[in-house]
Amino acid sequence: MATVDVSGKQVEVDEDGYLVNLEDWTKELAEIFAKEDEIELTEAHWEVINFLRDYYEKYQIAPMIKILVKEIGKSMGKEKGNTKYLYELYPAGPAKQACRFAGLPKPTGCV
């Protein structure tokens, strides 16, 4: 199994680079993942990551994009509540990329 070095600690990730054990997540790890994808995490990125982590805490699943868009819009203003805004932040897709940074597993099934 592949690992990522976080300040000397080896953290396990799966074949697609997602965190294996959710409790291993740290802000530093999010920064490392972002760096791999050549993204610099700004306040706007963190808003999404924090929302994802809160949502996961409550529902044990990453939110679908529609809910993500709606909730971001509700809490951070209408101008941010759209898919375009989220794709600007996370070009590889908010569902996949942002979830990876937030330490969440990817969804399975007919998706």
Added chain:
Amino acid sequence: MVKTPKPKELTENLLEKPNLLRGDQPKQSWMETPVEFKPGTYCHAAKPKVLEGLGFPNPREWQPGDDDWQLPDGWEETILKGFQERLKKFRSFKLYMDICVRCGACADKCHFFLGSGDPKNMPVLRAELVRSIYRGEFKTAGKILGSIAGGRKMTIGVLKEWFMYFHQCTQCRRCSVFCPYGIDTAEITMMAREMMSLVGANINWIMEPVSNCNRTGNHLGLQPHAFVSSIRSLCEDIEEITGVSIDVPFNKKGAEILFITPSADAFAMPGIYTMMGYLLLFKHIGLDYTMSTYASEGGNFGSFTNNETMKMLNAKMYAEAKRLGVKWILGGECGHMWRVVHQYMDTMNGPADFLELPKSPITGTVFSNAASTKMVHIAEFTADLIKHGKLKLDPSRNDHWHTTWHDSCNTARGMGLLEEPRYVLQNVVNKFHEMPENTIREQTFCCGSGTGLNTDEFMEVRMKGGLPRANAVKYVMEKHDVNLLSCVCAIDRATLSSLVQYWVPGMEVSGLHELVGNALVFEGEKWPRAMDLREDEPYDYEEPEEEPEAEAPAEATEEGGEGDV
């Protein structure tokens, strides 16, 4: 992450390699051609915790590309014992092993063969991967004469070959349509996958949904509160778009009908728009129904694994129907759920005699075709409503969509559902064109990613396998300006979206009931509606002079509304 080649690279790569479709003859016999696992050509192996939770054999960390698959000692005997048991238990399997005359009628009917030119993707040869073991291990001639009699022994090379090619079969059964003996090739794939399960050769994209479904009731792993919250969120959107307020009943005892659909309809794009369509329909006719947070999945990834798992997951739906005391079950737009319900449920968990013969509470129509399973497909249900003039529809609300119809393999070939969805579609849209006739109905081409192969790391094979379908879609796009591929399967909704994005950019994918939802006219709704259920597609409407009247249902013709002959 596995990188997917761009369409141009994939095409060039296909043209460079020897291809049987262009007449290139392989240099050596297929038995001497080992498989090679390269990233993009296999799905990730099942994670140990997933297999452990289900009590499946041989959980471990491994990948198909590894030299050592860490199989238990004596694994060959395990497979052969399993083989023998299945030959005894399933007469069909024994028959399919015996009767193939290798005529080759199926050879060029497989989407994976057409998209790759790989000889082992000819259904006849794919089946031969198993049949050769049957001959070599169980038949006298094969045991003595070996390869001369088409037989060989079970080895690690054979197992790897099975893994590769039985995960390049989507059990779509297009080849079976052309088989003069009617061999159900999907069942051969099912048996091969069962046997691989005995030694822990499983893929994660199948086993994790199975595990999720076993734990939480659905493939996505949505817990009850997440499932409810997601559907309520969709209701908020519906109200915003249409002005119609909907309160969905959950786990309601004594409801007349239990409604079950794939969990992707509650949680994934574009399935959620289909869910919105169902909910609007039920509201429109005042249906006494309930959804369940226990039976919150219509799909059955167990059917991609082994029959015991399929049976276990299917049983949930009926256990819940019994617990809630409903009269019958209405099933949503799912593909393989219907293969399981229509062809296996009766002898697995049925007959469901504790339920009543399904009767539409709105039209009084009795669905005697569902006498044993007590489960009706929503396309049948809605077609019946339209036929009886029970829906107030304005198809012009879908005028921004120029549609075509993808027959999902399992509903089309697995249960013969060909006319009903077309009838519904042509009553809710004005623009419709069929794809070429050898790519629809019984001869429909698979999305290329069914049977649990719809995972990202497998995209290269998926895009090759989906090429024949994409080609037909491209044809109607170029010829008739089609911009929407509609279907009744949740795997399709997800996988065709990736497929058209890759091969036919500009095409969108939808479920049938999304379009029904758009067209339904409600009393006191916001009129004119400013947008369709996707919200980002504004209607190009003119202020109507008066409220639109319900239109008489259009008669479905064989060719479709304005379809090609």
